[in-house]
Amino acid sequence: MNSTAPLLQVEHLTLDYRLPRRRLFAPPPHHRALDDVSLTLARGESLAVVGESGSGKSTLARTVLALERPQAGRVVLLGRDVFALPADELRKLRRHAQMVFQDPYGSLDPRRKVGWIVAEPLDALEQGVESAERRARITETLQSVGLQSGDADKFPHEFSGGQRQRIAIARALITRPALIVADEAVSALDVSVQAQVLNLFMDLRERLGLGYLFISHDLAVVRQVADRVMVLRDGRVVEEGEVEGVFRAPQHPYTRALLAAVPRIGVPRRRITAAP
Amino acid sequence: MTLLSVRDLSVTLETPEGPAPILEDVGFDLAAGGSLGLVGESGCGKSMTALAVMGLLPERAVATGEIVFEGRNLLALPEGALCKLRGRRLAMVFQEPMTALNPVKTIGAQVAEGLRWHLGLGRGEAEARAVRLLDRVGLPRPRFAPGLYPHQLSGGQRQRVVIAMALACDPALLIADEPTTALDVTSQAAILDLLAEVAAEAGLALLLITHDLAVVWQNTRSMIVMYAGRVVERGGTHEVFARMAHPYSRGLFAASPGALDAVLPPGRRLAAIPGLVPDPLHRPAGCVFAGRCPRAAADCLPAQPAERRLAPGHAVACLHPHLEATPA
Amino acid sequence: MPGDIGPGEALAPAWREYWMRGRSSAGVVIGLAVTTLLVAVALVSLVWTPYQVDVMDIPVKLQAPSAAHWLGTDQFGRDVLSRLMAGAVNSIAVSLVAVGIGAGLGVPLGALAAARRGIIEEVVMRFNDFTFAFPALLSAVMITAILGPGAVNSIIAIGIFNIPVFARLTRGASLSLWQRDFVLAARVAGKGRTRITAEHILPNIASLLIVQMTIQFALAILAEAGLSYLGLGTQPPAPSWGKMLNEAQTLMYMAPQLAIFPGLAIMGTVLGLNLLGDGLRDLLDPRLRRLR
Numbered sequence: 001m002n003s004t005a006p007l008l009q010v011e012h013l014t015l016d017y018r019l020p021r022r023r024l025f026a027p028p029p030h031h032r033a034l035d036d037v038s039l040t041l042a043r044g045e046s047l048a049v050v051g052e053s054g055s056g057k058s059t060l061a062r063t064v065l066a067l068e069r070p071q072a073g074r075v076v077l078l079g080r081d082v083f084a085l086p087a088d089e090l091r092k093l094r095r096h097a098q099m100v101f102q103d104p105y106g107s108l109d110p111r112r113k114v115g116w117i118v119a120e121p122l123d124a125l126e127q128g129v130e131s132a133e134r135r136a137r138i139t140e141t142l143q144s145v146g147l148q149s150g151d152a153d154k155f156p157h158e159f160s161g162g163q164r165q166r167i168a169i170a171r172a173l174i175t176r177p178a179l180i181v182a183d184e185a186v187s188a189l190d191v192s193v194q195a196q197v198l199n200l201f202m203d204l205r206e207r208l209g210l211g212y213l214f215i216s217h218d219l220a221v222v223r224q225v226a227d228r229v230m231v232l233r234d235g236r237v238v239e240e241g242e243v244e245g246v247f248r249a250p251q252h253p254y255t256r257a258l259l260a261a262v263p264r265i266g267v268p269r270r271r272i273t274a275a276p
Numbered sequence: 277m278t279l280l281s282v283r284d285l286s287v288t289l290e291t292p293e294g295p296a297p298i299l300e301d302v303g304f305d306l307a308a309g310g311s312l313g314l315v316g317e318s319g320c321g322k323s324m325t326a327l328a329v330m331g332l333l334p335e336r337a338v339a340t341g342e343i344v345f346e347g348r349n350l351l352a353l354p355e356g357a358l359c360k361l362r363g364r365r366l367a368m369v370f371q372e373p374m375t376a377l378n379p380v381k382t383i384g385a386q387v388a389e390g391l392r393w394h395l396g397l398g399r400g401e402a403e404a405r406a407v408r409l410l411d412r413v414g415l416p417r418p419r420f421a422p423g424l425y426p427h428q429l430s431g432g433q434r435q436r437v438v439i440a441m442a443l444a445c446d447p448a449l450l451i452a453d454e455p456t457t458a459l460d461v462t463s464q465a466a467i468l469d470l471l472a473e474v475a476a477e478a479g480l481a482l483l484l485i486t487h488d489l490a491v492v493w494q495n496t497r498s499m500i501v502m503y504a505g506r507v508v509e510r511g512g513t514h515e516v517f518a519r520m521a522h523p524y525s526r527g528l529f530a531a532s533p534g535a536l537d538a539v540l541p542p543g544r545r546l547a548a549i550p551g552l553v554p555d556p557l558h559r560p561a562g563c564v565f566a567g568r569c570p571r572a573a574a575d576c577l578p579a580q581p582a583e584r585r586l587a588p589g590h591a592v593a594c595l596h597p598h599l600e601a602t603p604a
Numbered sequence: 605m606p607g608d609i610g611p612g613e614a615l616a617p618a619w620r621e622y623w624m625r626g627r628s629s630a631g632v633v634i635g636l637a638v639t640t641l642l643v644a645v646a647l648v649s650l651v652w653t654p655y656q657v658d659v660m661d662i663p664v665k666l667q668a669p670s671a672a673h674w675l676g677t678d679q680f681g682r683d684v685l686s687r688l689m690a691g692a693v694n695s696i697a698v699s700l701v702a703v704g705i706g707a708g709l710g711v712p713l714g715a716l717a718a719a720r721r722g723i724i725e726e727v728v729m730r731f732n733d734f735t736f737a738f739p740a741l742l743s744a745v746m747i748t749a750i751l752g753p754g755a756v757n758s759i760i761a762i763g764i765f766n767i768p769v770f771a772r773l774t775r776g777a778s779l780s781l782w783q784r785d786f787v788l789a790a791r792v793a794g795k796g797r798t799r800i801t802a803e804h805i806l807p808n809i810a811s812l813l814i815v816q817m818t819i820q821f822a823l824a825i826l827a828e829a830g831l832s833y834l835g836l837g838t839q840p841p842a843p844s845w846g847k848m849l850n851e852a853q854t855l856m857y858m859a860p861q862l863a864i865f866p867g868l869a870i871m872g873t874v875l876g877l878n879l880l881g882d883g884l885r886d887l888l889d890p891r892l893r894r895l896r
Contacts, residue, residue, distance in 0.1 A: 052460035053431070065792055094794040107785035111807045117786075121793035160552055161318070171789065190317035191487060195531035195548035202544055217461060220533035224544055247536050261465040263490035264535045265517065269468065292624065 005079055007179055007211045008041040008064065008097075013073035015056075015063055015235075033059040034070065035235040043178060046205065046212040048226035048243070050219060050258070056235040057215045061183040064213060065099055066090060078178065095125045098172035102184035104164035108156040115152030118142065118170045125175055141170040144207075145200060162193035169200065173208070181213045186221060198224050219262050223247060231255050279448055279481050280306040280329070285341035287324055287333065289556075296556040298324050298337070300505045300580075308448065311475065311482040313496035313513060315489060317528075319553045320502040322485045326451045329483075330368055331358040346448065364394040367442035371454040373434035377426040383410065383437045384422020390444040409440040413470060432463030436470065443474060450475065451483045456491070468495055489532055493517060498589075501525045504553055504564040506580070511590030521586055521597035523569045524549070529602065563594070571596045631883025635818075638876025646696050649689035657690045658682065658841045666859045676861045678851070684862065687843040688869055694755070694844045695873070698837070699824035701759045703817055706766020711813065713767070714774025715805060718782060719797045729775070732768040740765045741830055748836040758837040762827045766820050773816055777809040815884045822877035829870050845870050 014037075016030040033056045041047050051057045062068045064075055066082045075082045078096055085093065098121060101107040108117050115138050122129060122137060129137075139149040145166040156164055165185065172180050182201070186194045202225065204210055216222050222229055222243065229246050231239040231254065239252040250256045263269065287299040299321045306312045316322045327333050329343055331350055343350040346365065350358065362368075370376050378386060387409055388402040397405065407422055413436040426434055435455060442450055452471060456464035472495060475482045484496055492499050493513060500510040501522060509522040520526040530547035534540070541547070551568040554560065560567065562577035569576070576595055583593045627633070654674070661681030669676045675684040713732075717725040744761035751757040781787060782805070790800045831837035832846025840847065845866045852862035 052462065062788075067788065067791055091794045094792065099789065099792045101785040101789060103785050107789055109786040109790075109804055109808070120790060120795070124790075124794040124799070162552070168789070171793070191489075191528060192317060192531045192549040195533075195546035196550075198533075199545050199548055218533075219461070219536060223536060223540070224533045224546065257462060259536060261462045262536060263465070263468070263488065263494050265490045265493045265529075266535070267494070269465070269472070269494040 006040050006076075007043045007045070007078065008039075008213065009074075009076040010037060010039045010060075010064060011074045011076070013037045013060070013063060013070050013075065015059060015068060015070040015073075032235050034063065034073075037073070037232070037235070037237055039230055039237075039240075041179070041211050041213060043211055044205070044209045045228070046214060046226045048214040048216060048222040048229045049232060050216055050222055050229060051232035052217060052258075054234065055232040057217075057232050058183055059235075060232070061099070061181045061213065061215050065094075065097055065181055091125065094121070095175040096177045097179040097181065098175065098177045099181045099183065100165070100168050100172050100185040102187055104161045104168065104188060105156075107168050108164055110156055112155075113152065114142075114154055114156065114159075114167055117156070118152070118167060118174055120171060121175045137174060141174045142167075144173065144204070145170045146196075160193075162189055162196060165189060165193075165197050166200065169197075169204070173204070176208070177210070179211045179213065181215070183215045184217070185214075187216065187218065194221070201225055219247070219259065231258070277308045278305050279308040279310075279346065280483070281342070281344040282325075282329070283342040283344070285325070285328060285339065285343060287321070287328055287337050287339045289334070290336040290338070291557070293557055295338075297559065298505055298556055299328070302341075302502070302505075302507055304500050304507065304510065306449070306481050306483060308481055309475075309479045310498065311484065311496045313492035313499035314483065314485045314502060315487065315492050315499060315528075316502035317487055317553065319504065319556070321505040322502055323453055325502075326368065326453050326483070326485055329451060330362060330366060331355070360394075363390045363442075363447075364445045365448050367445075367447040367450050369435070369438050369442050369450065369452040369455045371457050373431050373438055373458065374426075376438050377434055379426055382423050382425055383415075383420075383429070384424075387422075387437065387440045387444055390441060394445045405444070406440075409444055410437070412443070412474065413437070413440045414466075415440070430463075431459050432467060435459060435463070435467050439467070439470060439474070443478070443480075446478065447480065449481045449483065451485070453485045454487070455484075457486070457488075464491075471495070489517075489529060490535075501528075504559060505556065506564055507583075507593065508565065509592045509594075510583075511587075515587065515590045518601055519586065519590065519598065520602045521590070521592040521599070522565075522594050523571050523596075523598065524565050526598055526602070527568075571598075629883045629887060631879040632887060633883075635876050635878070635880025635883055638872060639880055642692060642873055642876070643696065645689050646692040649686070649693055653683075653686035653689050655683035655686045657686050657843055666855070666862075668859070669861060675865050676859065678848075678859075678862055679855060684848075684865055687848060688845070688865060691843045691845045691848065691866070691869070692873075694838050694842060695825050695828055698755055698759050698762070698828045699821050702762035702824045702828075703766055703820045705759070705763030706820060707770045707813065707817060709763075710767040710770025711774045711806075714771040714776075715778055715801050717771070717775045718778030718805070719801050725775070728771065732771050735764065735768045741827060744827060744831060745834065745836060748831060753836045753839060755838045755842070758828060758831045761831070762824050765827075766824070769820060770813070770816065773812065774809065777812050778805050781805050781808055811884075811888045815881050815888065818877055818881035818884060822874045822881065825870065825873055825877070 013034050015034040016032050019029045019031055021028045037060060039047065049057045049060060059068060063070055069083065077093060080093060082090060082093065118141055119134060119138050122134060138152050142149060142151055147163065147166055147170065159167065186197050189197060198221065205212065214222065214226055226243050228241065229243045230237055233254050239246060239250065239255045246255065247259065250259055283303045285299055285302040286297065289296045289298050302325055304312065314322045314325065328339055329350065333339060339351055341351065384403060384406050387406040391397045391402040391405055403422065407417065410420060410422060415433060415436055456467050459467060468491065471482065474480065486492060496513050498511065499513045499516055500507050501524065502508065503524045509516060509525050520529055527549040531549055533546065549568055554564065554567065562579055563581050566572040566576040573596060581593050581595045583591045585591045586597065659682065663681065664677050665679055665681040667673055667677045673683050673685065675688065678684055713728050717728040744765065747761040748757045787800060787804055790804055828837055829846035832844040833850045835850065837846060838844040848866040849863060856863050
C-alpha cells in the first residue's frame with residue numbers, strides 16, 4: 001500500500017437522523033446531523049474536530065468508523081470505501097481503525113475482566129491467535145498505557161476514571177491500528193488526570209505513528225494534542241486549518257466566538273452579549 | 277460582615293468497609309456580598325462541603341464542627357428550621373440542569389414555587405414575580421413563555437431557569453456547584469456572566485465550586501484549594517495565583533492546558549501530577565499529598581501540616597511551600 | 605490478606621458484594637430460607653416420605669393431626685404430610701419446566717427483537733401482544749381442555765404464557781444496553797450482533813432475568829395449583845396441592861385441615877418466592893444506580 005496515501009478521506013458526508021413522526025401520513029421529519037463534511041487525514045497526523053453540542057462531531061466520529069450510515073458521501077479508510085465493502089471485508093478493515101469513548105465508566109463492560117475487555121478487538125478481528133501470544137499482547141498493550149500485567153485479572157470498577165480511560169486506550173491499540181478516533185476521550189477526566197492521558201496520547205503517537213481524529217469541545221485540549229483543527233457548527237464545517245493559525249487568527253465569527261468564550265487565567269472575563 | 281463561617285468541618289461517611297473521612301477540618305469565611313471559589317478535583321470533597329452547608333448530606337454522613345450562617349450554627353438546627361432557610365436565605369445551583377428541573381412542571385410554576393412556599397405570595401403575584409425573574413436571567417417573554425416545559429429549552433437555558441429559582445426569594449448566599457461544567461463553552465461564559473451580574477446587583481454572596489482554575493480566576497475574589505478532603509491553600513484569588521504556594525495548586529496549574537495564546541510546553545507534554553488521589557479509607561497519616569509531591573521530605577510524613585500564613589490573606593497547609601512567584 | 609476467607613470471598617467481586625448485602629436483607633433471607641426448605645422437602649420426598657403416598661388406610665381416615673400423622677389423614681386414610689411433600693415435587697417440577705420454557709424461548713426472542721429492530725422486532729412484539737391479550741389462566745384452561753388434562757399439558761399451557769413476559773423484559777432491558785458505550789466499543793471491535801448479545805447483553809441483564817424467574821416461578825406454582833384444582837393438571841393418583849384443595853372442599857366442615865394445609869403450603873411457597881424476588885430486586889437496583 002502506498003505509504004503517502006492519506007490514512008482517511010471523508011468526502012461530502014451528509015447524514016440525517018429520522019425524528020419521530022409528527023403526522024400519520026406525512027413523511028417523518030429529519031434532523032441533518034452532518035452537512036457536506038469533508039476532511040483528509042494523513043498517516044501519523046492528528047486532526048481535531050471541535051464544536052458544541054449538536055455540531056455533529058460525535059456523529060462524524062461514528063460515521064467514520066462505519067457505525068452509522070450516511071445518506072450521501074464517502075468515507076475512504078486506507079484507500080477503501082467503507083460503505084461499499086461487503087460485511088466481512090469491513091470487519092477486516094476495522095483492525096486498522098479503533099475508537100476511544102468519552103465515558104470511562106460506560107465504555108467498559110462491568111462484568112468482564114480487564115484482560116478480556118482489552119483483547120476484545122483481537123478476539124474479534126484476528127483469527128488463530130494462540131493463547132500465549134494473546135496473553136503477551138494483552139500485557140504489552142497494558143504496559144504501553146502505563147498499567148501492569150496483573151491488572152488484566154481485575155474488574156473495571158477496581159480502577160479510577162483515568163485508569164479506565166487507559167484501559168480503553170489499550171483496547172483501541174491492541175490490533176495495532178493506524179487510526180484512533182478519540183470521541184471526547186478526556187472530557188470526563190479531572191485536570192490532572194487529563195494531563196496524564198493527553199501525555200499518553202502524545203507518547204503513543206510518537207512511538208507508534210498513530211493518526212488521530214480527536215473530537216473535543218475543549219479548545220485548550222485541542223491545542224495540546226492536534227496539528228490541525230476543524231470547526232463544526234450544526235453539521236457544517238465553518239473553519240479548518242493548522243491549529244496555531246486558526247487559534248491566533250480565526251476567520252469565521254463562530255470560531256471567534258468560541259475562542260472568546262474560553263475562560264483564561266490572567267484575563268478578566270469579557271461580557272458576552274449574545275442571546276441565550 | 278461575615279455571612280458564612282465554617283470551622284473545623286469534618287464529615288465522615290459510613291461505608292460497608294468502615295467510616296470514610298470525606299472532609300477533614302475544613303474551614304473558611306465568606307463575607308456578605310463576597311465571592312469565594314472552591315477549587316479541587318474529584319474526591320476532594322467540594323460537593324460535600326456545599327451539601328453540608330445546605331444541610332443536605334446523605335443519611336450515612338456524620339458532620340462535626342460548625343457552620344455559622346447569619347449567626348446560627350446550621351449543623352445544630354433541626355430539619356424544620358433548615359427547610360425554612362433553604363431556598364429563602366440559602367440557595368444552590370447544581371451541575372446538571374437536565375435533572376434539576378421537574379420535567380412535568382412549567383418553568384414559570386417552578387420559579388413561582390419558592391415564592392409561594394417561602395414568602396406566602398398568592399398565585400397571581402407569584403406568577404408576576406416569576407415572569408420578572410425569568411426576564412432577569414435572560415429568558416424574556418414572548419420568546420420564553422412561563423408556560424414552557426424544561427424539555428423545550430437548551431442546557432444553558434435550563435440553567436438560567438435554575439438560577440431564577442435560586443434567586444426567587446432573594447437569598448443572601450448562593451452556592452453554585454460546577455454550574456457550567458455540563459454546558460457548552462459559549463453557554464458557560466454567558467452563565468458565569470449572569471451569575472456575576474445578579475450577585476453584584478443583589479449583594480449576593482457567591483460560593484462557586486469548580487475544578488476549572490480559569491473560572492475561579494475570572495469570577496471570584498477569594499479562593500480555597502481542596503485536596504482529599506482538606507483545605508491546602510487559601511487566600512485572595514490574585515494572591516494565590518501569583519504565588520501558588522502549595523505543590524498541589526502548582527501542579528494543578530501546570531497540568532492545565534495553557535491559555536490559547538501561551539507558548540506550548542516543550543514536546544507538548546503537560547506537567548502531569550503523577551499518581552492518584554488516595555482513597556478516603558486509606559489516607560496516609562502525614563500530609564495527604566506527600567505521596568505525589570515532588571517536594572516531599574521526611575518531616576511531611578508523621579502528621580498533617582498545619583496551616584501557615586505566608587502573607588496577609590494567604591495561608592497554605594504545607595511544610596515546604598513554593599515561595600517563588602508563578603510563571604503566569 | 606487481612607480478613608477471613610468466608611464463602612463470599614471466593615466469589616467474583618460483583619457477586620461478593622451481592623452476597624454481603626443480601627445477608628442483611630430480610631426479604632432475601634426469608635425468601636431464600638423458604639425456597640430452600642421447599643426444595644429440600646421435595647428432594648427428600650423422592651426417596652422417603654413418612655408414609656407411602658397412595659396407600660389407603662380407611663380405618664384412620666379423616667384424623668386430626670396427631671403424633672402418628674403429623675398433619676392428619678385424608679378421606680382415604682392417606683397421610684396428609686406425605687402427600688404434601690410429594691405434591692411439592694409436582695409443583696416444583698411443573699413450574700420449573702414451565703418457567704424454563706418461558707425463559708428459554710422468551711429471552712432469545714426478546715434479545716433478537718432488540719438486536720435486529722425493524723420488522724423482526726415488530727413481528728415478535730405483536731406476537732407478544734397477541735399472547736398477552738388472553739387472560740392467562742383462562743387460556744391455560746382452554747389449552748388443557750383441547751390437549752387434554754395432565755401434567756405435561758399444564759406445563760405447556762403455563763409455559764406458553766411465560767414466553768411473552770420474558771420476551772418483553774429482555775427486549776426492554778436489552779434496548780437500553782445496546783446504547784451503552786461498551787456495546788458500541790464491541791461493534792467497533794468488529795463483533796457481530798449475535799456475539800455481542802451473547803457476550804455483553806445477556807450477562808448484563810442476567811440479574812433482571814433471575815428476579816423475574818423467581819416471580820414467574822411463584823405465579824407458575826399458583827397456576828399449577830389452579831389447574832389441578834380444576835382437574836386439568838396433574839391427574840390422580842399423583843398428589844398435587846391443587847387437587848388436594850379440590851378434594852377437601854366437600855369435607856371442609858368435618859376435616860378442615862385437609863384444606864388448610866395444602867392452602868398454607870401454596871401460600872407459604874408463593875409468599876417466600878415473592879419475598880425472594882422483591883428482595884433480589886431491591887438488592888440489584890441501588891447497585892445499578894450507584895456511581896462507581
